Amino acid sequence: MTDGDLAAEGSVEIDVKVEQNRIKDQTEQLMVPLHECIDANLVRPESKFVLPKCELPPPSEFGPIESFVSKAVQEQHEQGADLPPNKGYKALTDAFRLKNDLPLLKKIMLAMRTSQNTVHCLTSVSKKHARLIHMIVRFDPFAQSAEEGDENNNIIDLTLVDAHFNLLVVLVSANSTLLVPTISALWKLLITQEDASKERWYRVHAALATIMFMCPTGKMEMFPIVSSNTPFRKKEESSLRWYYKNCLDVLEYIASMEGELIALMIDRCLEMDVEIKINDGGEVSIDRDSHDPGIFQLDLEEKAKEVLPEDATVDEMADRLDSIMKILFEYIESRCEQDLSNAYNIFSILLRSFEKSILITHKSKFVQFLILHLCGLESRQMEHDAEASLLYREYASKLIEIILDPYRAIAIRQCAACYLASFVSRATYVCAETICEAVSALLRWAEAYVATLQSSAVYAVDIRNQCSLHSLFYTVCQSSFYIMCFRGVDAIEFHRNAISSSDSAYYEPSRIDISAERWTRLCEHPLQPLRYCLESVRSEFLLISKNFDLISEQVLSQLVAEEKRLASEAGKQRKKRRSTISTPATLEKERQTGGVGGMGHGMNPLDSFFPFDPYLLHRSSKHVEPFYGHWEEPLPSSVSDDDNNEENADLEQDEILEEDDSSDTDAESEGDDSDNDSLREHEGGDDRSFEPMSYDSNASDISNKSAESSVFKEPSIDDKRASLHETWANTLKRSRALSIENGSW
Structure with missing residues (x-):
């Protein structure tokens, strides 16, 4: 509706700029609760990931863009889905497609978040705006926001990243059907670049943490995404290390995923563990092919005689497994240092994984040491009260229970007997009374x-x-x-x-x-x-x-x-x-x-x-x-x-x-x-x-x-x-x- 239309109807003459400012003030008041949700005090107080707020440009340059975005989206929303997009709406999609004017694109994303009814139009009938929403969700602000600082350095425009992530948070909060594709897109932004910069790592996790706070159902959707994107065990050691470190960082804002995530990492470690074979003579091989034992060289110092394929060497597989085991050990130690009660929660997780995966894995060699390590941490913290140290006794009791269970397979009971003998013999913190009870x-x-x-x-x-x-x-x-x-x-x-x-x-x-x-x-x-x-x-x-x-x-x-x-x-x-x-x-x-x-x-x-x-x-x-x-x-x-x-x-x-x-x-x-x-x-x-x-x-x-x-x-x-x-x-x-x-x- 134009000023001429209003005058023709006998209305009072209205200053266009005054009206635009009035609408903007009302919009900002409506958006205050959403902004507050992104504030640090409302995103899990104990979380270290907080998504920064975006500063709006001056009204003189931001007002026209905001009005343009609102009008284009509104007109496209009101017309039929079969009609071609209007000229203004096509300009918006071209801005995301071509990415040739990043400062303008940043203002467009800010305007989508603040202009009147734009978010509602985009999310209420998603079929009409499917292409634009897809472009927004799949947009990579890190790949597009690098400006040449000098011949050696790239400077990231973090304001573009913040504008994009805040827009994603608003869209997901308005329509939960966008939750899974948004989480998947953010997770891929994180894992596709090994050893990413601290700013990239922090902001992606902050965006995920904010989404999880605003849409709690996302906590149930996160683990399937993490599990399905797990890298293959023969990928580079640096890729595996980066991925699993980020997995454990997710627990900062989705603590309920701890059990599933640790079980997943244990299963992946077991896959590598069983591929490394050590025979009675001390020779090390992968699937009957052998290689220089390297870090696995035993006291017998017997060298392998055959050559592995170039893409599957013992040392490489050992490095991969070593890295993941080190990450798990460090995580367990940090959790126990925070609160000893965490040791009992992790023990229940490890015990479930032990009975479900480790015990039935033929001749597992390394993964089971997570239990020995955890029981040792708890015993060391309780060294002044030996009777209060419970975990290693509970583990030994569980093994004895399996040995005595007549409804279990003979092979499982034999494995449990071997685990009991080896654990009681090797763990230095096992007391003499427990030894006597086990024997x-x-x-x-x-x-x-x-x-x-x-x-x-x-x-x-x-x-x-x-x-x-x-x-x-x-x-x-x-x-x-x-x-x-x-x-x-x-x-x-x-x-x-x-x-x-x-x-x-x-x-x-x-x-x-x-x-x-x-x-x-x-x-x-x-x-x-x-x-x-x-x-x-x-x-x-x-x-x-x-x-x-x-x-x-x-x-x-x-x-x-x-x-x-x-x-x-x-x-x-x-x-x-x-x-x-x-x-x-x-x-x-x-x-x-x-x-x-x-x-x-x-x-x-x-x-x-x-x-x-x-x-x-x-x-x-x-x-x-x-x-x-x-x-x-x-x-x-x-x-x-x-x-x-x-x-x-x-x-x-x-x-x-x-x-x-x-x-x-x-x-x-x-x-x-x-x-x-x-x-x-x-x-x-x-x-x-x-x-x-x-x-x-x-x-x-x-x-x-x-x-x-x-x-x-x-x-x-x-x-x-x-x-x-x-x-x-x-x-x-x-x-x-x-x-x-x-x-x-």
């Missing part, structure tokens, strides 16, 4: 297991399947032996002091019972749990048993003799492998009859792994080291008068091999018969009887029954004394297997 729980389950067995179910029809028939039992037993190898001295001292002290009533005897009677009954059982352990675990457990009288002298002498025989058989097998030409037939025969006792599983019959073996990622390892216990010799040097160095061990082994040269020659000529001598020895004898243990019988009765049914023959007193001295001295001369410390993944 006692494992022994209690093992005793219940053998009590339910019928005598006919003890041995497999094919002895090579003995491990798989009782796999959970052997894994649980090995876990208890493993804990004693690392923490046995502390546990034994605590148990004996607790039983003999005046406060013994405070401790339930059954809860911390690791007495010699229990170990003797377990080790002399016909299932022979020590025979199917890792060689290093078996030898170390025998040493600590000797030094602390964990096993009766009679049973111990028999076990030492068995250990010597197994070592001799292993030496024979190694010598055969060195002297035999490898063919498909010989390799298959070795697979079936090689290893400990002819079990066909090499030196690791249970395919065991201990998930908290040394942490090999260098940059993030500093977060683990304060809470991690490395292997230390648990026994004093005075256990044996014999020299226990590697040279004597090698000489002893050579003597054993030389003594059996003739028998090895005969064995090679006999073929399968010689390889199955140990099988016949184990299987033969139908006259063996076995009576299962029960909870009703006392310790002495059970021990006597087990001794009667044992596969070992009772020696005379003189033979026992001589055998104990000789076999134990020979055992001590043998070198220690390195798998205790260097991993058995």
Whole structure:
């Protein structure tokens, strides 16, 4: 409506400029609440991200533009959607399309936000303005606002950025259907440029924080956007680091996303973790291809022999994983420093991810250290009140619960036993009482297991399947032996002091019972749990048993003799492998009859792994080291008068091999018969009887029954004394297997 039209209708003459100023004042009054919503005092007080307000140009130059924008949008809104845009509206779309006049474009965005009814027109019937809205949402103010300062520097026009982001906030607050595309556009502005400037990083997060405050439903839409844009694990390490840092920054204004985000990062870490394979010899590879171990080089210092593809090297994958793990460690530490109660919230998140993802991931090597680190932080803050430290005990309790759960798969329960053994052994903050409770729980389950067995179910029809028939039992037993190898001295001292002290009533005897009677009954059982352990675990457990009288002298002498025989058989097998030409037939025969006792599983019959073996990622390892216990010799040097160095061990082994040269020659000529001598020895004898243990019988009765049914023959007193001295001295001369410390993944 023009001034002439008003005069023709008999209206009072109106000054156009006065009317424009009056409308502008009314518009600004209407827009005050929206401006206040963007103020710092209304965007989460604890948030560090606040979107700056925009200063309007002088009225003399801003008024005409504001009037032009309002008129163009209003006319386009009133005409039909099928009609072509009017000249003024087309000028607006061209300004966003061409981007050739950025100062004018900035004023247009300010005018859209402040002019009368413009926001309402744009958002009420979005179909009519779909193209213009799309251009506004997809506009990149950072790419278009760089002005040349000199030949080396680019100066960002932050006023254009602020004008654009404030307009987006207004549009989203007026129509929530624009929420998801706006959040997606802002997030892509952030992640597309690695290590962006501080101004860019701050303003994008500030815009997102403001939108989340004005539209709380956006908090539910943010995580799907973050998850769907997660970079591929083989992208550059800098890209991954930048992305996940920004993900954790989002938690400043969307704290409710913490659980989902940490679980997402753990899943991505697991994808990289499982690609890095470390075999028993210490070689590192990715999907059966190998490369220079680099930061993964173990104490064995064995180099890889094959070459990886150029786009998939061990070092690169390790760097990526190391960066993300470091980010997670630092985040957990910062949260715990803010408030210790945060540690319990994060622990519940990690525990859910552990049960859902980590536990069922075959031989995960690094991600589980997040739990060890978090429990260590909580324990360190509660060091003056040890009884108040709860997280590591809760974690151990959860693992025991999984082991005892009959409705879970056997493989999951075996993994839980390995996790329990490794965690209790390696975490330096685990108290002696918890060690005793964990070992006692494992022994209690093992005793219940053998009590339910019928005598006919003890041995497999094919002895090579003995491990798989009782796999959970052997894994649980090995876990208890493993804990004693690392923490046995502390546990034994605590148990004996607790039983003999005046406060013994405070401790339930059954809860911390690791007495010699229990170990003797377990080790002399016909299932022979020590025979199917890792060689290093078996030898170390025998040493600590000797030094602390964990096993009766009679049973111990028999076990030492068995250990010597197994070592001799292993030496024979190694010598055969060195002297035999490898063919498909010989390799298959070795697979079936090689290893400990002819079990066909090499030196690791249970395919065991201990998930908290040394942490090999260098940059993030500093977060683990304060809470991690490395292997230390648990026994004093005075256990044996014999020299226990590697040279004597090698000489002893050579003597054993030389003594059996003739028998090895005969064995090679006999073929399968010689390889199955140990099988016949184990299987033969139908006259063996076995009576299962029960909870009703006392310790002495059970021990006597087990001794009667044992596969070992009772020696005379003189033979026992001589055998104990000789076999134990020979055992001590043998070198220690390195798998205790260097991993058995």
